[in-house]
Amino acid sequence: MKFSRRAVLAHIGAAGLSAALPVRSPAQNAYADLEGRPWFFFNDEQARFVAAMVDIFIPEDEFPSASQAGVVDFIDLQLAGPYGRGEGLYLQGPFPESTLPTQGYQLPYPPAELVSRGIEEVEGGQDGIRLVDRDLAGREAFVGALSGTQQSPVAGGFFDEMLKLANWGYFADPIYDGNRDYAGWRMVGFPGAHAYYLSFVDKHNVPYPVDPKGIAHVPGEGPAEFLETRSREG
Amino acid sequence: MAARTLPKTDVVIIGGGWTGLAAAYELANNGQRCVVLERGRYRHDATYFAGPGEHDDLKYAHQYEHMMDVSTQTLTFRNTPEQTALPMRRLGSFLPGQGLGGAGIHWNGQNWRPLPQDLQMRSFYVDRYGEQFLSDDDITVQDWGVTYEELEPHLDFFERVAGIGGAAGNVGGEIREGGNPFEGPRSRDYPNPPMKQPIATTLFAQGAAQLGYNPFPIPSANLTAAYENPYGAQLHPCTYCGFCERFGCGYYAKADPIICIYDRLVGHDNFEIRFNAYVMRVDKSSDGKTATGVTYVDEDGQEVFQPADIVCMCAYSLWNVHLMLVSGLGEPYDFRNRTGTVGRNYAYQTLAAATVFFEKDILTNPFMGAGALGMAIDDFNTGNFDQGDLGFVGGGYIGSTQTNGRPIAYQPTPAGTPGFGLEWKRAVRDNYNHSGGVLLHGSSVASPSNFLDLDPTYTDVFGRPLLRMTFDFPENDRRMAAYGLERVVEIVEAMDSVVSYATVNRAGPEQNYSVVPYQTTHNTGGAVIGTDPGTSVVNRYGQMWDYHNVFVFGACLFPQNLGYNPTGPLMGLAYWTLEHMKNAYIPNPRPLMDA
Numbered sequence: 001m002k003f004s005r006r007a008v009l010a011h012i013g014a015a016g017l018s019a020a021l022p023v024r025s026p027a028q029n030a031y032a033d034l035e036g037r038p039w040f041f042f043n044d045e046q047a048r049f050v051a052a053m054v055d056i057f058i059p060e061d062e063f064p065s066a067s068q069a070g071v072v073d074f075i076d077l078q079l080a081g082p083y084g085r086g087e088g089l090y091l092q093g094p095f096p097e098s099t100l101p102t103q104g105y106q107l108p109y110p111p112a113e114l115v116s117r118g119i120e121e122v123e124g125g126q127d128g129i130r131l132v133d134r135d136l137a138g139r140e141a142f143v144g145a146l147s148g149t150q151q152s153p154v155a156g157g158f159f160d161e162m163l164k165l166a167n168w169g170y171f172a173d174p175i176y177d178g179n180r181d182y183a184g185w186r187m188v189g190f191p192g193a194h195a196y197y198l199s200f201v202d203k204h205n206v207p208y209p210v211d212p213k214g215i216a217h218v219p220g221e222g223p224a225e226f227l228e229t230r231s232r233e234g
Numbered sequence: 235m236a237a238r239t240l241p242k243t244d245v246v247i248i249g250g251g252w253t254g255l256a257a258a259y260e261l262a263n264n265g266q267r268c269v270v271l272e273r274g275r276y277r278h279d280a281t282y283f284a285g286p287g288e289h290d291d292l293k294y295a296h297q298y299e300h301m302m303d304v305s306t307q308t309l310t311f312r313n314t315p316e317q318t319a320l321p322m323r324r325l326g327s328f329l330p331g332q333g334l335g336g337a338g339i340h341w342n343g344q345n346w347r348p349l350p351q352d353l354q355m356r357s358f359y360v361d362r363y364g365e366q367f368l369s370d371d372d373i374t375v376q377d378w379g380v381t382y383e384e385l386e387p388h389l390d391f392f393e394r395v396a397g398i399g400g401a402a403g404n405v406g407g408e409i410r411e412g413g414n415p416f417e418g419p420r421s422r423d424y425p426n427p428p429m430k431q432p433i434a435t436t437l438f439a440q441g442a443a444q445l446g447y448n449p450f451p452i453p454s455a456n457l458t459a460a461y462e463n464p465y466g467a468q469l470h471p472c473t474y475c476g477f478c479e480r481f482g483c484g485y486y487a488k489a490d491p492i493i494c495i496y497d498r499l500v501g502h503d504n505f506e507i508r509f510n511a512y513v514m515r516v517d518k519s520s521d522g523k524t525a526t527g528v529t530y531v532d533e534d535g536q537e538v539f540q541p542a543d544i545v546c547m548c549a550y551s552l553w554n555v556h557l558m559l560v561s562g563l564g565e566p567y568d569f570r571n572r573t574g575t576v577g578r579n580y581a582y583q584t585l586a587a588a589t590v591f592f593e594k595d596i597l598t599n600p601f602m603g604a605g606a607l608g609m610a611i612d613d614f615n616t617g618n619f620d621q622g623d624l625g626f627v628g629g630g631y632i633g634s635t636q637t638n639g640r641p642i643a644y645q646p647t648p649a650g651t652p653g654f655g656l657e658w659k660r661a662v663r664d665n666y667n668h669s670g671g672v673l674l675h676g677s678s679v680a681s682p683s684n685f686l687d688l689d690p691t692y693t694d695v696f697g698r699p700l701l702r703m704t705f706d707f708p709e710n711d712r713r714m715a716a717y718g719l720e721r722v723v724e725i726v727e728a729m730d731s732v733v734s735y736a737t738v739n740r741a742g743p744e745q746n747y748s749v750v751p752y753q754t755t756h757n758t759g760g761a762v763i764g765t766d767p768g769t770s771v772v773n774r775y776g777q778m779w780d781y782h783n784v785f786v787f788g789a790c791l792f793p794q795n796l797g798y799n800p801t802g803p804l805m806g807l808a809y810w811t812l813e814h815m816k817n818a819y820i821p822n823p824r825p826l827m828d829a
Contacts, residue, residue, distance in 0.1 A: 056654070056655065057654040057655070058654070058659060059655065059656050059659065061656060061659060061660070063659070063663070083297060086305075087305070088297070088298060088303055088304065088305055088324065088325075089304070089305060089323055089324050090304045090305050090308045090321050090322070090323045090324070091305070091323065092321065092692060092693070094691065096318065096320070099320055100312070100313065100317065100320075100746075101748065101750075102311070102313055102746050102747060102748035102749065102750070103311055103312070103319075103320045103322075103748075103749065104322065104323060104324070104326060104748070104749050104750040105323050105324060106320055106321075106323065140655070143654075147653070147654075163653070163654060166654075167642060168292055168296060168642055171291070171641040171642040172291060172292035172296075172642060173289075173290055173291065173292065175290075176292060184641060185641065187659075187662075187663050188639075188641050188662060188663055188666035188667070189666060189667055190601055190639060190640070190641045190666075191601060192289075193285065193286035193289035193290070194285070194286055194289075195285070195289060195473065195475035195476055195477065195601065196473045196475060197473060197474040197475065197476075197599075197601075197602035198471065198472070198473050198474055200474075200599075200602060201430050201432050201474040201599075201602040201607075202430035202431060202432060204432070204433040204436065204597075205433055205595060205596060205597045206597065206599075207597055208599050208602075214286075215286045215287055215289065215290060217286070
């Protein structure tokens with residue numbers, strides 16, 4: 001059975017998320033055209049949880065939220081691939097209970113397993129109400145509590161991993177299916193992968209007005225155009 | 235036992251980075267048959283580092299595609315000898331390389347010379363302030379055993395190999411405006427002019443000058459003109475693309491070992507390089523006076539013994555030390571009894587910095603960057619200022635660089651900004667194009683409780699014990715960082731158009747060194763150079779005291795770390811060692827110094 005990503009995310013709206021359906025132009029390059037296929041890693045419940053969590057990290061304002069920018073899809077792909085399987089991670093034991101923060105990650109799980117276990121452990125929250133069933137303030141409190149106190153090594157590691165992945169997904173090149181329509185790059189004014197500034201670098205305080213362009217050569221929309229689109233679509 | 239023994243070669247070289255390829259070039263052209271064993275794969279600037287594919291922030295800067303694979307081999311870490319070391323399970327604080335060119339393909343290209351007093355650190359401070367100034371039990375700084383005057387021709391030669399752009403501050407004793415007036419006398423100017431400067435680094439330089447300091451452009455291996463090096467390599471001008479550190483340069487505009495050396499050597503009758511050749515150990519003769527060659531695991535997973543008359547250890551500093559320890563070369567350092575030398579005097583780099591937030595009419599365009607793009611002052615580096623009442627040795631340069639604006643990591647936010655949410659998002663957007671930085675790049679003294687040895691518990695995939703690192707910032711360096719950060723803040727407060735700033739001190743109070751956040755790939759010491767076999771692993775020519783046909787290269791030689799980036803000094807040492815190998819050792823193999 002196939003699930004549309006759009007349909008899964010739509011459930012979040014029904015659950016009271018302030019963000020509307022993700023606004024997407026038609027797929028902008030061959031790499032990112034993955035709409036309509038099943039999740040590679042998540043199940044629907046995990047996807048809804050992750051969408052709610054990353055939209056607390058990166059909420060919608062004049063620029064899209066994390067899930068609107070494809071961050072859930074990005075994380076799904078990452079966790080299904082070599083990164084999620086722990087490529088480049090030393091996972092030999094033993095794994096002692098007592099570790100120093102200066103020693104870094106010391107859990108026996110590759111990222112994909114850490115995220116599955118993390119969702120399972122923290123879902124339900126402190127008072128038994130699921131993240132996706134909370135209103136915005138409730139979600140902020142839920143995620144904030146995860147960041148403030150380390151409930152357990154798994155919960156702490158999970159929070160750090162999700163924050164890192166959300167940031168990657170919002171700002172990495174769109175070939176990885178996040179940063180849709182260059183949401184992250186437009187927000188800060190990063191021109192992207194095509195970079196040649198020999199004749200510009202010492203022009204002081206001069207704006208560099210180009211639309212972002214990623215590795216796949218797809219020109220981005222300018223901020224004005226984007227905002228116009230957003231207001232048109234409601 | 236090794237499954238297979240190959241025909242003997244004159245020289246076997248462990249590692250295909252800057253020092254290994256320099257050794258191969260010089261010795262192959264001196265008539266020696268050289269075999270380089272590189273643990274990683276073949277790669278080349280033209281075919282592997284071309285943009286825009288190379289400009290993939292996620293793949294290269296955050297998933298470490300060009301760096302070593304810690305699932306094969308890593309190290310364990312603890313802050314103090316009483317703690318239990320645990321594996322560094324992913325890369326973080328430092329990023330050693332793997333593959334042709336080693337970490338030399340993903341360096342920033344900041345290329346410094348040591349100060350004359352750096353190389354005689356103990357005698358310099360004793361001469362200036364008396365013996366008691368260095369009596370602190372926390373400090374084991376020592377002289378290098380080689381002087382600035384001796385290294386100068388070799389520092390100069392590497393500047394030619396890499397086409398360094400900069401402004402000379404001292405040519406033959408004549409001080410020049412616009413350069414670093416504190417540098418040792420150089421025989422001639424840099425081969426290329428300095429880089430162009432953006433607004434943020436210019437504002438720093440103006441602020442520093444206003445306080446009476448001496449700003450100059452950071453010496454850069456990001457090329458500033460079309461250039462041909464002494465080996466005949468053709469390099470191109472840097473585009474300031476902002477994908478330098480952690481990336482290879484497909485523009486041929488950042489000097490690296492592949493384009494500067496390998497391309498001019500490949501095809502030479504005396505040169506062979508084997509990829510995916512992971513060296514397990516250096517093998518020793520039965521009389522215990524020489525090495526017989528090295529054993530490595532080849533790409534089919536088979537152990538191979540490569541006999542050789544000379545072994546050049548040119549792995550990354552940490553892995554040179556690891557190879558010595560697993561091979562039983564030299565006497566391992568014993569922290570409790572203060573005996574042995576291998577693993578002793580491990581040091582790092584001490585960093586403190588301010589992120590600076592400018593008025594909104596200052597547009598920094600941070601994505602226009604280069605690894606060595608920036609301005610610096612050297613007024614607070616080792617011995618360049620009066621330290622008599624300050625209670626610390628060492629120092630560092632203070633600089634402002636603009637290396638990149640890649641937004642996964644370049645997110646300058648004012649102090650007190652939350653780590654996520656609407657306020658964070660707004661702060662990232664508002665400050666991205668209006669921020670800069672000022673950094674203290676501080677030295678790192680050697681200390682008895684900072685060292686490298688073998689871990690008792692964890693192993694690499696080959697079954698060898700992992701290297702164990704024990705390190706925290708010594709009190710001396712904490713005092714140095716606190717003092718340096720005060721100077722950083724004074725400069726920031728003197729700069730025009732500054733709204734606010736936020737500081738970080740990696741060696742601040744209550745701050746223990748952590749292997750998690752990136753700091754620098756400047757791991758030094760553990761196999762240090764010197765004139766006393768009781769306190770050094772190699773003599774002043776880089777030759778092992780115990781095995782005269784083993785020569786050691788790289789930052790593992792530094793008796794303590796400088797306030798500078800290590801590539802310039804370690805390449806000066808490499809060419810110094812190679813000169814003595816060619817002129818003194820190879821014609822008559824023997825210990826070049828009496829123990």
